[in-house]
Amino acid sequence: MDKNSKIYIAGHRGMVGSAILKRMSDDGYTNFILKSSSELDLVNQNAVKDFFINEKPEIVIDAAAKVGGILANNTYRAQFIYENLMIQNNLIHVAHENEIEKFLFLGSSCIYPKLSPQPMKEEYLLSGNLEPTNEPYAIAKIAGIKMCENYFRQYGDNFLSIMPTNLYGENDNFDLKTSHVLPALINKLHDAKLKSKASVEIWGTGAPKREFLHVDDLASAAIFVLENIDADELYNKLRISHLNIGTGKDISIKELSLLIKKVVGFDGDLEFDKSKPDGTPQKLLDVSAINNKGWEFSVDLKDGIDSTYQWYLQNI
Numbered sequence: 352m353d354k355n356s357k358i359y360i361a362g363h364r365g366m367v368g369s370a371i372l373k374r375m376s377d378d379g380y381t382n383f384i385l386k387s388s389s390e391l392d393l394v395n396q397n398a399v400k401d402f403f404i405n406e407k408p409e410i411v412i413d414a415a416a417k418v419g420g421i422l423a424n425n426t427y428r429a430q431f432i433y434e435n436l437m438i439q440n441n442l443i444h445v446a447h448e449n450e451i452e453k454f455l456f457l458g459s460s461c462i463y464p465k466l467s468p469q470p471m472k473e474e475y476l477l478s479g480n481l482e483p484t485n486e487p488y489a490i491a492k493i494a495g496i497k498m499c500e501n502y503f504r505q506y507g508d509n510f511l512s513i514m515p516t517n518l519y520g521e522n523d524n525f526d527l528k529t530s531h532v533l534p535a536l537i538n539k540l541h542d543a544k545l546k547s548k549a550s551v552e553i554w555g556t557g558a559p560k561r562e563f564l565h566v567d568d569l570a571s572a573a574i575f576v577l578e579n580i581d582a583d584e585l586y587n588k589l590r591i592s593h594l595n596i597g598t599g600k601d602i603s604i605k606e607l608s609l610l611i612k613k614v615v616g617f618d619g620d621l622e623f624d625k626s627k628p629d630g631t632p633q634k635l636l637d638v639s640a641i642n643n644k645g646w647e648f649s650v651d652l653k654d655g656i657d658s659t660y661q662w663y664l665q666n667i
Contacts, residue, residue: 352410352453352578359384359408361393361442362415366522366566367457367515371412374570384408388415394434399441400448409452412573413442413495416457418488418524425484432487439495447508454510455577456499458492458593460562460636461485462514470599470637473514473591482631500592503582511582513573516597516636520566520655521662533563533656536608537663540615550620554627557605562635564597565650565659572596575646589640597636598648614656 358375362368363385372383384406392398393415417427417434439456446454463471464479476496481489492514499510519533527535536553543551576594585591602610608621 354379355382356380356409356452357382357384357407358410358412359386359406360412360414361438362413364388364522365414365416365418366518366520366524367569368412368414369522370520370566370570371414371573374567374574378574393438393441396437396441396445399445403445403449407449410577411442411446411451411454412577413439413454413456415442428487431485432491435488435491436494439491439498443495443498443502443510446510447502447506452509453577453581454499454508455573456495456510456512457573458495458512458514459488460514460516460595460597460634461489462493462496463634465631469633470635471595472637473593473595473640476592496593499582500586503586509582511576511580511585512593513576513596514593514636515569515572516562516564516595516634518564518566518569520659523566523659525663525667532561532604533607533611534659534663536611537615537656537660538667540608540612540617541660541663543619544615544617548619550622551617552622552624553604553608554624555604555629556625557608557621557623558603559629559631560601560603560633560635561607562597562599562601563607563652563655564648565655568598568648568650569596571649572641572646575644576641580644591640594641595636595638596641597638598652599636599638599642601633601635602652610653611656611660614653614660 360368360372363372415438465482467475496512499512502508502510523534524530525534525538
């Protein structure tokens with residue numbers, strides 16, 4: 352991929368898009384097309400068509416999505432499936448119509464069945480029922496994966512998908528009502544520290560295990576795939592529909608809570624409310640495919656939480 356390629360990053364202001372933009376800029380890429388959601392409504396197909404005709408991007412990275420935690424996913428079910436389907440459908444199809452050089456679609460590990468064997472291999476996609484609370488979002492992302500694969504199979508388009516595990520880092524969402532577990536714990540424990548609380552309640556037993564990837568590592572993986580892997584290799588040689596992106600390591604929610612407690616400097620106790628649901632016992636990605644191609648994560652979890660907490664203190 353040429354450093355002067357005209358690159359459009361959809362969702363460049365979000366956690367993922369901003370990390371990719373920063374990493375690509377640091378790596379010497381300079382020719383970016385950037386539009387905020389107020390400047391370009393990706394749900395509007397005509398607006399997307401006009402944008403592609405006028406701007407003529409060569410590389411498209413789809414990091415735009417309506418996202419949220421369990422509560423948001425379960426509450427705004429219709430919005431999550433409609434908006435995500437429309438965004439990706441418009442981008443993928445219009446990219447095809449304009450003969451884009453390369454398209455990278457970003458999804459989520461929630462695409463895998465709720466009771467999937469661990470670690471989750473790319474081949475486990477569509478092998479069982481999804482987690483009900485985020486099924487609409489997951490179905491949209493699965494559709495995006497299959498669109499990229501089949502636009503290659505029918506038209507030869509160089510469209511690929513990567514599926515990251517749980518992400519965290521700068522520009523994350525720390526709202527307790529809509530955020531994921533790691534930023535929510537940072538917010539909760541920091542607030543408890545400021546108010547000198549004796550204890551903090553955490554839902555569940557703390558036993559479930561989750562995998563966490565710093566968003567800077569995802570950015571490096573996205574660029575690695577753009578520079579080194581094409582659709583023909585992904586679909587015909589590796590024989591998979593997407594690439595898992597993660598660390599290949601997980602940690603229990605209790606261990607994560609204790610780690611964040613230490614980073615934040617909260618001196619009180621953690622009380623696990625065992626009457627609340629735990630969710631899936633384990634969610635761990637098999638990342639051997641991307642590792643075998645030469646990419647591995649580099650940000651240690653504690654170091655990543657340290658830097659994320661410092662960003663939180665300066666920006667929230």
